[in-house]
Amino acid sequence: MTKTPEINTELAAKLVATQFPKWQDLPITPVTPGGHDNRTFHLGEEMSIRMPSSASYAVNVEKEQHWLPKLESHLPLAIPKPVAMGKPGSGYPWRWSIYRWLPGEPASTARISSLSDFALKLGGFLKALHRIDASEGPAPGKHNFHRGGSLEVYDAQTRQAISALGDKIDGFLATEAWEFALSSKWEGAPVWIHGDISSGNLLVQDGELAAVIDFGQACTGDPACDLAIAWSFFDQESRDSFRSMLPLDPGTWARGRAWALWKFLIVTSGATKWDAPEAKDPWRVISAVLKEHQQERSV
DSSP states (O other): OOOOOSSSHHHHHHHHHHHHHTTTSEEEOOSSSOOOSSEEEETTTTTEEEESSSSHTTTTHHHHHHHHHHTTTTTSBBBBOOOEEEEEEETTTTEEEEOOOOEEEETTTTOSSSSHHHHHHHHHHHHHHHSSSSSOOOOOOOGGGTSSSOGGHHOOOOOOOHHHHHSSOOHHHHHHHHHHHHHHHOOOOEEOOOOOOSGEEEEEEEEEEEEEEEHHHHTEOOGGGGGGGHHHHHHHHHHHHHHTOOOOOHHHHHHHHHHHHHHHHHTTSSSOOOOGGGGOOOOHHHHHHHHHHHHHHHH
């Protein structure tokens, strides 16, 4: 088996020089943080290089190249704009992309002027995304780790995490919240989803949300997975602002909570590693999810 080469500036430069020689003299610098699913490099002043880190992420290159130009004109915020698609070469086994460079920094509370305004803007973006014709879009599946699909895919993993945490968590309440979400399903037609709405994929400029990036997990289906940020990143006030922009039924919000619960349970139990800023305080997220479930249950 041929070993995949290290994804670094030297490899990126080789691929550009051999496949797009008109850009071979442009400087290439790594972007920090460079991402987990893909490694990103700045190409000159106006472009970026995006290279999948494994085969499971490489399957989405052609999807992004095809669909992003079709989604762009319907959305109120900037999204990646494909410039070219590279092919395997120089020992690198997958397709890769060149995009227009989008200015901004990954979202953090320190960079955001008003978290509630940020939440309203993100909610408006998702509302616009849901309105785009999804009749020919890709369905959820292995290609996007079942985002937009059924939570049942992660049922065993979630229950194992609850069991592994033992008395560190209210296992009865966590199981109840999970099962309550599983009892509901998306009753509408499939809608476009981003699939990975997290702080690292939201760019901030001058204190405001300016762009949404990384559509590798995008598909058409249940929008609940895109709601997890309401608990993973927002506080109560900004969560209420976010919710006000999205006219979704209570079951969809419950599934959104469950997506957040699943993610942070497996992080806390050690079943997976996640180096995103949100993962630094997983108990805060789990607590917020369970508190809201308990409040709604008692109404």
